[in-house]
Amino acid sequence: MTKKNSALIFAAVAVAAVVAFAPLVLNALFSNQLYNGVWGKSLGSLPVLRGGRMMPMSSAAADALRATGGRATAKVGGAKISATQWIWGINADFHKYANLPLLRTDNRQLQKLLGAEGRYVSYYAVEKNYEAIYKAATSKNQDVYSRACIDILNAAQVMGAAAQALCVAFPDESSFVGGLESWRKNVLVAEKEFAESEAKKRKIDHSKLISASAMLNYLRAQAAFEADVGIEIINTVPLGGSFQTPVAALLKRSADGKSAAVVDAYAKIADCIVKGDDAAIKAQIDSLYKDVSAAKGVDMFKIRLENAINIIDPFFCGLVLYALALLFMVLSNFKENMGWVGAVFLGAAALLHVLAICARVYIQMRPPVTNFYSSVVFTGGLAAVLAFAAYAKKGSVLIAGAGALLGVLSLLVAVNLPYSGDTMGMMRAVLNSNFWLSAHVMTIMVGYCGLFLTGFAASFRLVANAFSKSNFGFLTTRTANVVYLSLCACLLFTFTGTMLGGIWADMSWGRFWGWDPKENGALMVVLWTAGVIHCRALRVCNDRIFLALTALGNVVVAWAWFGVNLLGVGLHSYGFINGGWLWLGIFIFLQIMVAPFALLVYKGDNNI
Amino acid sequence: MWPCLSSMYKVFKSIAKVCASPILTVFLLFYSVGLIFIATIAQLDMGVELAAEKYFESFFVLANLGGIKIPLMGGASIGVLFVVNVIFSMFARLTFGASGVGNSIMHFALVLLVLSGGLQFFMREEGRVVLREGATTNIVSDTDSGALVSKLPFSIRLLKFTRENWPGSKIPKSYSSRVVFISGNSSTEALIEMNSPASYMGWSFYQMSYSEDPRGGNISVLSAVKNPARLLPWLSVAAAFVGMLMAFTARAWRRRL
Structure with missing residues (x-):
């Protein structure tokens, strides 16, 4: 060198x-280290439970934010803020955020109804037009518009649930800590009244129960709302071996001191955020950290690692x-x-x-x-x-x-x-098996990966043929040799992976093969690859056509992997991908455009 | 007599030549890719099961391609042609040595795989058993129509159905049914879980789904399968894997040398 x-x-x-x-x-x-610190004690690396998994606040917040706005960051007054800043913001000052355009809809008609200037609308705009949206969402003939209405209602619901995941905002209370204090005070007053009336055998004085009962009703309504939210809610307070929302924790009478301390600490931090007192937040974080990280099932190293990955x-x-x-x-x-x-x-x-x-x-x-x-x-x-x-x-x-x-x-x-x-x-119950999941899916993925690599290499050679003046036939044959061996290896992996899926299905459901679209896709890949290999092994076509068929194999793999998910039917489709058809179409078009290059013949080429 | 035999041999030879033709091999492989694609699209309208029946479990099918009806060979024809083609090709191009032997094993294993698919089509019985907690039944009904498929030679009672979610979430972690198989005076208890079925007297029971009984308690839906040819595909897949590994490594090795 x-x-x-x-x-x-x-x-x-x-x-x-x-x-x-x-x-x-x-x-x-x-970046604001208080929220977005990579490794230290930050508001983003607090452990929370969501969807059965312990994760840092930053992950849970990003999930909720993506469910409402499609992105993992939010725009507030021209500045970008992180998901962690967003979730603390909507908890501490919901009114401010509910006025900002943060919920996304791509439907023009709905945008017009809500008076939006772009794709983003505010929570309050949705609330104001709730009846019209609800009517469209539940109308009998479901079309694109009613689908968009359902989506925006879901987004608003997710934002509403996220806005009370960290602290409870009792109505008519000036601060979060103040709200908690009056809740506890009112409960004590009511309990005392119950005990006294019991002891003195007198009638209960209902005037002493009014405040507590109003607050209790509020909490119960919020708990019912949380139970009704379509997607997974964020549980922040350790309670009885698991994690719960602050609302659920306040409703539990037998809550231990630790969970009360956590609820208090979250409320104090929210109050400090409203005041803009960063130094006071720092003082609170330490004790909050001590309480939550000692809870059952919390591995702080994992939580911090995930938080760091979110940021990096x-x-x-x-x-x-x-x-x-x-x-x-x-x-x-x-x-x-x-x-x-x-x-x-x-x-x-x-x-x-x-x-x-x-x-x-x-x-x-x-x-x-x-x-x-x-x-x-x-x-x-x-x-x-x-x-x-x-x-x-x-x-x-x-x-x-x-x-x-x-x-x-x-x-x-x-x-x-x-x-x-x-x-x-x-993983859902059906897929909850590490051994089969890795044996089946990873083997197939290794095969698909190899096929894409081979397909791209073949495409590259075919296109490059148009620019190379000499060595044309030699280079094509050399590439075809490598491609052939590689296809054989890929066939081994895709065949084995697909059949392992059959064995897994036979063991779990009693059927080896069900002609599910995803199974069909995998079988198409196996058959296409086998066909291409036989074309060369049995000398059915020349090397250039062989390379073209290999390149077209990418179309089959793309169909099996992405296209089938777009169809959205069957057991295997893990979710509809909007707008994916366009990109798949572009890819398939480009890949098909490669094939005609196989018709190029170089003068003096003896490999025809 | 002899001329007759020799002309018969000639006829056989030309038939064998067609049957072992490389063009037929390649055609079958690419044709199946196309057929599966059309069937997958048809599944959008007809549903998975019906389309599979129409396209794959038939000799001929009248495919509907965007309103134009075209007759096509169905999966059963392809299976038959495949078996014939592979057997003739294998004998026509028989070689020995690691690569050749691997090739033969692989291809005959695939023939076995296709044949076992056909065998299961005739021998396999499948349906579902719906049980309330505490109830006993011996009826297997059709998964779609609910019609009677078969009466079990024993009865099955659901003791308890359990459903578990991941903590603090709505994602199901596991379902399981504790059941008793009752045959005459003998009874056997078993636990049926997701990914872990229970077998009794040739029938296997798999946890399929569940629902809540409006009168209280749970209803467990089990899938019941009787499949005497169950192990054939497993064996042929294993053999095909070994054959492929032999053939491909031998080929790659030869290239290195």
Whole structure:
């Protein structure tokens, strides 16, 4: 390696490090550490229970915010605030946030009804037009508009539930702590009256019960509302071995001192936020931390790790690095030493990607693939690692470029997937088996990943044929040899994975095969791959057609993986993806456009 | 006599040539991809089960492609052609050595897989058993229509149904039914859970779903399956896996050398 090349690689390593550490530095410099501290005791790393899983406040808040506004950050007065700031904000000062356009609807008609200027409407606007929206949402003929009405009502409900997840705002009380004090005082007064009337055998003086009963009614109404919320609510107060909402904790008469202390601490912090007294919040956090982290089932290391991942967002950094890698891999066709620079970026991105997956596996104690989101993330990471290994060992720019492209695509899809619940959510009863989940799903995912890599490599060769003047036939045959072996390996994985799914289904439901759309998709992939392999093994077509068929295999895999989920039928579809059809269509179109390149023939080519 | 035999041999040879044709192999594979795609789309309208019956469990099907009706070969025809094609191709291109033997194992295992699919179509009985807590029954009814499928030679009683959610959430963690199988004077207790069925006298019972009884208590829905050919697909999948592994590693190894 020459001096110039070493300098180049050194520079690439430095740039990769800057990209990887940029979020940490930016967070330390510009973010409010009280809410968004990466590792210390912050308001975002408090443990809460949501959907059966302990998670940091920042995760629960981001989930709730995404369910209301589609994004994990909110815009308040032109400034971006984090989900943690949002949830503390709506709890401490609901009136302010209810006036801001934070709920999202994409339906024009509904936007017009609510007088919105863009996609975002305020909570109060929904409340004001509640009757019209409710009528449309429950109308007999369900159309796009009524669907949008249902969505906006759900969003408002989620925001309402999140706004009382940290502290209870009793009506007509000037502060949260004041509300708690008068609740406890009124309960004591009522209890005393009951006891006295019992002891002296006199009638109960109802005037002494009025305040307590009014507050009790309020709490009961809120509890009923919480039970009615469509998605998972956030439980912040440790109580009786689990976590509950403050409303539920106040309604429990036998609440222990610790849970009361937690309710108090949350209320005090909310009061400090209203006053803007940051120093007082810091003083409160310490004792609150002590109480919640001692609760059953809380692993503070996991909670902090997840909070750190939320803030650092390694998948976004990975996306940037993959894009750089792809750029330099393409450049290496013109200047060879650019390949090494690309490889550094690819390696850094793959490292970050794999570390993030490992962290998710550790937090969740589940195999890396549990739902659609994680299947996309896992496949991209695996492709990047394979591609990096291929470049390090064989100097294969073709595979390295395909791996970088797959990395970019997978993280793009993962980052832009519409909200469909916690990405590390608990598994439903049917899927609650770590062994089968990993054996079946991961084997298939390895196969799909390999097929995409192979498909991209084949596409790249076909398109490159149009630009290379010599060596045309030789390069095509060499690529076809590699592609053939790779397809065989992929067939082994997809076949085994699909059939393992059959065995799992046979063991759990008593049927090996049910022609479920997802099963159909997997079978289509297996059959297509087998068909392409036979085309070459039985010499049915030439190498260029073989490469074209391999490239078209990407369409089949994309259908099996994404298209079937878009159909939204059957056991396996983990959620409808709005707008996904467009992107799938674009991908399929581009991939099909590659096939005609197989018709190019070079003069003197003996491989026809 | 001899000329007759030799002409018969000639006829057989030309039939064998067609049956072992590579074009047929490739056609069948790509054709099935197309058929499954059409059937998947049809499932949107017809439902999963009905479309599967129409497209895969038939020899011919009148497919509806956006209003235009086109007759197509169904899954059963493909299965038959596949079995014929593989058997003839295997004998026509028989080789020995690790790769060849692996190839043969893989392909014959796949034939067995397809045949066991056909066998199960005829031999397998499936339905559901609906039980209130404390109730006893021996009736297996159809999952969709509710019609009687079969009467069990024993009866089954639901002692208790349990449902557990993940703490503080509405996501189900597990369902289970504690049941007793009663045959004559003998009774056997068993626990049926998600992913963990119970078997009795050739029938297997799987936890399917549940509902709440308006009169109180729970109703458990079990799926009951009798499948004498159950192990065939498992065996053929295992054999196909071994065959593939042999064939592909041998091929990759040869390329390295």
